[in-house]
Amino acid sequence: MKKIIFLLMITLFLIPLFLAPLVSAHCPLCTAGAAVGVGFARAYGVDDSIVGLFLGALVISTALWFNKWLKKRVNFPFQEFLIVIISFLLITVPFYYKGLIIDFEMVKSMPESHGIIGLGVFGLAKFGVDKLLFGMILGSLVIWGVFRFSDHITKKRGKRLFDYQGLIFMLVALVILSGVLYLITKV
Numbered sequence: 001m002k003k004i005i006f007l008l009m010i011t012l013f014l015i016p017l018f019l020a021p022l023v024s025a026h027c028p029l030c031t032a033g034a035a036v037g038v039g040f041a042r043a044y045g046v047d048d049s050i051v052g053l054f055l056g057a058l059v060i061s062t063a064l065w066f067n068k069w070l071k072k073r074v075n076f077p078f079q080e081f082l083i084v085i086i087s088f089l090l091i092t093v094p095f096y097y098k099g100l101i102i103d104f105e106m107v108k109s110m111p112e113s114h115g116i117i118g119l120g121v122f123g124l125a126k127f128g129v130d131k132l133l134f135g136m137i138l139g140s141l142v143i144w145g146v147f148r149f150s151d152h153i154t155k156k157r158g159k160r161l162f163d164y165q166g167l168i169f170m171l172v173a174l175v176i177l178s179g180v181l182y183l184i185t186k187v
Contacts, residue, residue, distance in 0.1 A: 047185045050178045052135015055091060057174060059136065060143045063087035088140060092133065102130040131185075138177065146173045 041051045063084040070079070095101045150166040162168070 047181065048131040049135040049138075049181045049185060052132045052137075053139035053142075053174055053177050053181065055132070056136045056139020056141070057143045057170060059087045059091055059140050060084065060147065061170070064144075064147055084140070084144065088136070092136065095132070101133045135181065139174070142173055142177060143170055146170055 041054060063086075064080070066087070067080045067083045070083070092101060146169045147166055150160075150169050154160050154165070
């Protein structure tokens with residue numbers, strides 16, 4: 001029943017996205033979508049690695065949105081990269097100190113509890129990488145790449161392939177990655 005309610009809530013959230021007026025990529029809509037996804041997933045007991053994917057998407061969409069706004073006022077070398085790193089740290093450091101991201105030594109001592117199947121699939125158990133942190137890193141890197149890919153297509157063609165191209169690419173990437181991580185963690 002929880003899964004049905006979760007899917008219904010996500011569907012009700014996505015419908016307005018397709019009815020909204022056309023806007024620029026990296027907008028607050030992307031950020032809000034990632035935040036709502038994280039809230040629902042955590043509330044319904046979704047694995048931390050999958051929640052981390054959505055947090056990574058939140059970090060990147062917020063950073064790119066802020067960077068776009070800031071570029072209108074000031075532009076300096078490596079601006080996007082620095083904003084992404086700062087945004088990532090602004091989420092991960094408080095999560096670590098609040099205990100949401102488990103200490104590396106704890107993960108190494110109990111990988112079956114805190115690691116993604118001990119992260120043995122990826123060979124990371126010996127490094128003590130927490131599931132939530134792993135998902136955040138993976139989600140950040142992939143979604144940043146997805147947005148860069150979307151921007152590349154738009155630049156090369158002179159226009160987008162379709163409306164909401166960046167948002168749809170992000171959602172498809174998150175669904176695929178979530179499915180892969182779900183299969184890995186349920187094995």
